[in-house]
Amino acid sequence: MTDWSGTTLVRVADDYDRERGDSGAPLDSRFGRYLAQKLDDGLWEEDRTDPKAFLVWAWHVATPPIMSPGYVRIRPDLGSVRLTQSQYDGRLLVEIETPVQHGQLAPGVRPPYAVRDWETDRYSYSDGPQRLQAPEDESRPALLLSAVLRLPADDWQLHEPAGKWPVEELLIDDAKQAIAVAVKHINATAGHQIAKLVGSEGGHW
Template sequence: MTDWSDTTLVRIHDDYDREMSDTGAPLDSRLGRYLTQHLNDLWDEDRTDPKAFLVWAWHVATGPIMSPGYVRKRPDLGAVRLTQSQEDGRLLVEIETPVGHGQLAQSVRPPYSAMRDWEIDRYAYSSDGHHLPLQAPHDESQPALLLAATLRLPTDGWTLHQPAGKWPVEELLIDDAKNALAVAVAGVNDIAGHRVARLIGSGGGHW
């Protein structure tokens, strides 16, 4: 399992997927159950479209449909989604994240005194002890200014997996989905990881 880092935003939990299967058989997959349950959500004409298939597989493999997901986002991020542009159909990565006041450059921080900020969720867990999720202030008797950012990036350089479109057995559908998701996870970390790091990671406040 890959540890979280400032530039690792998403990762795959394949071992957990097999451990939580119904039968424990080598080919049994928790992801497979969810894919087959939601296959009717994928239009027939989209089953051979690499972008549409990936968007569908990502939606199924992440929360709230799969919880915990086959693909998991770093705990401090609000959301990591794949979508298609309504303008030209290109594949986009969309990342939502809370942004603390201290992660902004000094010159653009809020001009208010005693204004509350995001707080670390004290009941949350992160495998590395860092990158903990943030929440609204526990003490709501004071004003708060809670900032967030949405980063949208095109994925034009990705070489997407080509799905078969017809899957006579569930294992073939699972293979197509896992291959497509592996490309996306590597791509998200590659094109977005360094940008998110400069926003909320060790480089925060210096962009």
């Protein structure tokens, strides 16, 4: 897997997925088992050949809470990375939710009184960005801020799913190709914007 960086927000855990397969066969996949189980749960017949609807469904299956750990891994310091379709015009949207610590705000807009902030999870084992959590000490007030960056994905060249999968391996291949496209675009288009909000380039906004 690719190491985390300031602009790497999501990545695919393909080796882990194969290692956790039931049979150990080359095409066996933990992700595939979840896809097969959820095929009739949230993916309408008419959506199976729709690249946007298929991707939103596959992404939902590939990420927590459905798969935990997910086939798609989300950088630990972020809250979530979701794919949705606009209820107004059906366009594909990516939504990245991230905690915002007080120090990332300009001094003039920081909380005007003493309150606790997000804390680093001391049980996190990540070598890179650390997961943030609410303060363990709940006896003092806390002001926990977060932001959601929502971006349109109009220029993504999406994978075209077959829509019918006589064998599970074909469904898995379609879903993995769709996910790979999304991961590439999310990191390329949203990575720098998140870095300017909360990464090494961030703060004072």
